[in-house]
Amino acid sequence: MLKPSARRQWLRPRLKLREIPKEAFKYCESLKAVTIPEGVKRIGFCAFEGCKSLSKVSLPYGLEEIDEYAFNDCRSLSELTIPETVTSIGMYGAFERCTSLERILFPPNVNNIGAYYIFSISYLHGAEKGKPYHKNTIGFGSFDNCNKLTEFTVPDGVETIDLAFHGCINLEHLYLPASVRRMNDRFEDSPKLTIHAPAGSYAEQFAKENKIPFAKEE
Numbered sequence: 001m002l003k004p005s006a007r008r009q010w011l012r013p014r015l016k017l018r019e020i021p022k023e024a025f026k027y028c029e030s031l032k033a034v035t036i037p038e039g040v041k042r043i044g045f046c047a048f049e050g051c052k053s054l055s056k057v058s059l060p061y062g063l064e065e066i067d068e069y070a071f072n073d074c075r076s077l078s079e080l081t082i083p084e085t086v087t088s089i090g091m092y093g094a095f096e097r098c099t100s101l102e103r104i105l106f107p108p109n110v111n112n113i114g115a116y117y118i119f120s121i122s123y124l125h126g127a128e129k130g131k132p133y134h135k136n137t138i139g140f141g142s143f144d145n146c147n148k149l150t151e152f153t154v155p156d157g158v159e160t161i162d163l164a165f166h167g168c169i170n171l172e173h174l175y176l177p178a179s180v181r182r183m184n185d186r187f188e189d190s191p192k193l194t195i196h197a198p199a200g201s202y203a204e205q206f207a208k209e210n211k212i213p214f215a216k217e218e
Contacts, residue, residue, distance in 0.1 A: 020047045022067070029053055032076075036060050043070045045090075052076060055100075059083050066094050073097040081105045138164040154180065161185055175217065176203040186210055 017037060022044035025031060033056040036043070042065040048054060049069050055076040061083045068090030071077060078100045082089075095101060138154065138161045146165075151173035154161070160182045165171060171190040176197040183206050187193050194213040197203030207214035 018042070020044055022046055023049070026050055032056070034058070036063065038062060041065065043067060045069060046072065049073055059086075061085055064088065066090060068094060069096065070094050071098060075099050077101055138162065151175070165190065176201070178202075187212060 017040050019042045020036065020040060023046045024044065025034075025048050026046050027050040028048075029050065029052050031048075031051045032053050034048070034054065035058040038060045040060060040063055043059075043063070045067045046069045047067070048057075049072040051071075052073065052075045054071075054074045055078065057071070057074075057077060057080055059080075059082060062085050063083050064085055065088045066082070066086060070090065071080075071094060073096070075098065077095075077098050080095075080101065082105065138158060147167065147169050149165075149168050150170050152165075152171065153175040154177060156177040157179050158177065159179055161180065162184050165174075165185055165187060167189050168187075169189055170192065171187070172192045172194065174187075174193060174195050176195060178198045178201045180197070181202050183203075187210070194215055195203055195207040196215045196217045197207075198218070199216045204214055204216075206212075
C-alpha cells in the first residue's frame with residue numbers, strides 16, 4: 001500500500017502511468033472521486049478496496065484489465081461505465097459489496113468476467129451489454145441475488161445461460177437473442193419475469209416449457 005504522500009502522485013497525468021498498483025488506494029476512506037488518466041492499462045488487485053466514500057470513478061479509453069477486488073467495498077459508488085477497451089475483469093470480487101451500485105455499463109467485447117461475486121450486488125437494477133466470464137456463456141452465479149435488477153439484455157452471440165440469475169426477485173424483463181441455445185436457469189426466484197426473444201427461438205420454447213410469459217421481439 002502506498003503512503004498518503006505517494007498516493008497523491010499516482011494520478012497525475014504527467015506520470016504516464018501504465019498501471020494502478022495493487023492496494024494503491026486501499027482504505028482511503030475520505031477519497032470521493034477518481035479520474036484514472038489515459039495510458040493506464042490495468043487497475044491492480046484491491047487498488048481501491050474499502051474506499052467507502054468513493055462515489056465517482058472515471059475510467060479511460062485504453063484501459064484493458066480490472067483485477068480482482070479492485071473496487072471491493074466501495075459503498076458509495078452508484079454508477080460505473082467500463083470502457084469498450086476493457087477485455088478482462090478479475091475472477092473474484094471486482095465490485096463486491098458495492099452496496100450503492102445501481103447501474104453498470106460494460107462493453108460487449110469483454111472476454112473474461114469472473115463467475116462469482118462480480119455482480120453479487122443486492123442493489124443493482126440496470127446492466128447493459130454484459131458479456132460472460134467464459135466466451136459465449138453467462139456463467140454460474142454471475143448475477144446472484146441482484147435483487148434490484150429489473151431488466152437485462154443478453155448480447156447477441158451468447159449461447160448458454162448457466163444458473164446466472166438466482167435470487168433476482170425483481171427481474172421483470174429478460175431480452176434474449178436467437179443465439180441462445182441452452183438455459184439451465186428456471187427463474188423460480190423471478191415471479192414477475194417476461195422473456196423477450198424472436199419468435200420460433202429456443203428462448204420461446206424455454207418460456208413455454210417453464211410457464212414463463214413470453215413476448216415476441218423482432
